[in-house]
Amino acid sequence: MIKILGTQLNGIFQKINAQETEIDIAARLLSQAIIGQGTVYVKGFGDLRYFEEFITAGDEKLPDSERMITESVLDKTDRVLIMADHYDEAVIEYITDLAENDIDYVLVCNKDERIDSMNFIDLSTPRAIVPTEDFSRIITPHVMAMNYIYYILFATIKEMLDEEE
Incomplete structure (x- = not known):
């Protein structure tokens, strides 16, 4: 079981690594703020809502970041990092509001044919990855994939900020 999990996670991390250009563009966009x-306001949906606290208050927090409480505080100098395990109606509604107010954002989510965001990173975890004896699957590692993506963004942004100084 552990070998299967490790192999599957490596596959997910490789898919994320293949998005190097998208991640670099996202880091640049967030760095602008x-x-x-x-x-940088942080908004999570589904299981990824728990990352709001980690990204804004953890030991390796994103500089100048806050949890999104209300959209009324946003202006054109701000950016929003949106994290969702599924591209559902709540996420669509939230993004529509940002677009109507001309606020730039980065969306980290599993692929969906309805996504037309310019700043999109595929979470690469659309389904459970470990097969069981009854032919079902368990473990959908949204949280691990988001954690990996966050650390790549964090390191890239830190590098950009260090160059700026």
Whole structure:
């Protein structure tokens, strides 16, 4: 079981690594707020809502970041990091509101044919990955994939901020 899990996770991490350009663009977009006068607001949906606290208050928090409480605080210097395990109606509604207010955002989510965001990173965890004896599958590692993506973003943004100084 552990070998299967490890192999499957490696596959997911490789899919994320293949999005190097998208991740670099996302890091640049978020860095604009940090370098400028803006704030990076963090909004999570589903299981990824738990990352809001980690990203904004953890030991390796994203600089100049806050949890999104209300959209009324946003202006054009701000950016939003949106994390969702599924591209559902709540996420669509939230993104529509941001687009109507011309607020730039990065969306980290599993692929969905309805996504037309310019700043999109595929979470690469659309289904459970470990087969069981009854032919079902368990373990959908949204949290592990998001954690990996966050650390790549964090390191890339830190590198950009260090260059800026």
